[in-house]
Amino acid sequence: MNAGPHSVAILVYDGVTLLDVAGPAEVFKEANRFGADYRIMLLSPNGADVTSNLGVRLSIDGAASSGPAVDTFLVAGSGLYPRARVPADLADAARVPAAVAGRVASICTGAFVLAAAGVLDGKRATTHWQVAHELAAQYPTSRVEPDAIYVRDGTTYTSAGVTAGIDLALALVEEDHGPDLARDVARALVVYMQRAGGQSQFSAPLQGPPPRSPALRKFTDLVTANPRADHSVGELAKHLNVSNRHLTRLFHDELSTTPARYVENIRFDMARALLDQGHTATQAATLAGFPSYESMRRVFARKLSTSPAAYQRRFSTTRRANTGGSQATS
Template sequence: MAVYDGVVLLDAAGPMQVLHGSGGYRIRLASVDGRSVRTDIGVPLGVDLALDDVDGPVDTLLTPGYAHPDGDRPGEPYLNLLRDISHRARRVASVCTGALLLAEAGLLDGRRATTHWAACAELASRFPRVAVEPDAIYVRDGPVVTSAGVTAGIDLGLALVEEDHGPDLARAVAKYLVVFLQRPGGQSQFSVRGAVATPRHPALRRLLDSVAAEPAGEHTLASMAARAAVSERHLTRLFRREVGLTPGQYVERIRVEAAQVLLETGAAGVASVARSCGFGSDETMRRAFLQVLGTTPTAYRQRFHTSHAIPFST
């Protein structure tokens, strides 16, 4: 983790707590000069070494953010070292406004990314070669993962654990920390969308995003082919080659995951959830749940629904 004076404490602590809790990583903090740094709230943060002393291959290079818009941020020496280490890293990640530091180092050019909602406009305007996704909790584009603000670093950490060690360990860490494995929120965080490699075909990339953003929309093969300006046969080939699913399977899984969120966190009836997510009927959703999850919507809700009406102890 590349830290500096002014780094947001929770940007650093959140993902570190997750990664440490998984038991699957050796975490080292590095600053430009190898000295301790002062966080945004004045708490000092010890480091292990200087960035210039980071040698050999690195599994993950993680860049936490600074307080937006006027917090202290690192200068050119930090960016140069960040750029150098990134070439030896298997994966580069950022929390919050750390995405702007990655962009300044040229590491987000031509990629999709996100950052704190208050900094998305700045990221888009200053770095037009970055495709900003303001609604996402985190965005994975090839070997680069960026996350939204502050506590989204915890979501990022859980995503990295799931990617490296599987969902069971990530779920266990989330349960211990009393957080969502995948919090209810922007459609971009859905695991089926996050697990799909970024398609090379730009029309297909836009199509996947549109389905994830509006699960209940009209996503028949014919309508999707028309939106992508390709034939139905060619669209099916593109999906199989670049997504590993048929168009219908992808739409079904996106709708199932949208329904999971509503069943976990809302009070709407199963029939209402089915309509909201584009299934049309509860029986159609029931068949989709059995196909994708091996359980029914009612059984899923009974197992995973969380009530928000928890009284405080007095």
């Protein structure tokens, strides 16, 4: 475990997401209260001050390519990427310090900057779930894991959305100073030491263009209108006046799935919506058409790595019930 000073440089640039910078920086600063010695600096491509996505001007400590090697080099993300290609000067600004840093990390779409700099070639990586497929498409030499909160590959780390930068920073603090100090920081910031589940629990419900074939469009309408009905392949094929084999082939060719899995996905999305609305897990299972609560729980565990109850605690509301007029506390 590190006992001496530990330099942390964060690469920022015009349009950088402010929370990508402030979240991890706050974790390292808070760690100093409990005995760590992180020295935080902000670097930009040319050493000039930058303006964040919120219009807040950030005072810069130096240029990324001209400073000494640092222990930890972080690249913050921005909503600019991947809507546009990462500029060459920004990729160059990440490449030099990344090559000599003790460890390198990205927050959210900062992974696109690291990838443009060649840092993620041949490595496992992640980014925000909404753009993970674009990271994989633009940089096919990286092995993108779209459901991970953060990924470590050797001394290279990548994280998901903005708050996942806090998760990653806590993991780095634990790596440096052990779980006790990291736990103290998590408690002080009122955040989880480690969140259960992956990014899927934060993603939007399954949505996409309607199927092209009339039979499949009728199928989806039937299931959505009455998810509790018998939607076995045999019953659906009979209702649609097609053979079991033909229906299965339609799903494979057009949707790359099976009828049973598609029904499960619709029921799963309905159950999530019902839980978000405040229904109990048992009610959600029944209304969404699951044969039992246990069958719904298994689907949640497989898709989100968490239980329906845990999902509901995180996403149903930001309001906490008050008992006897006392304020609930964390």
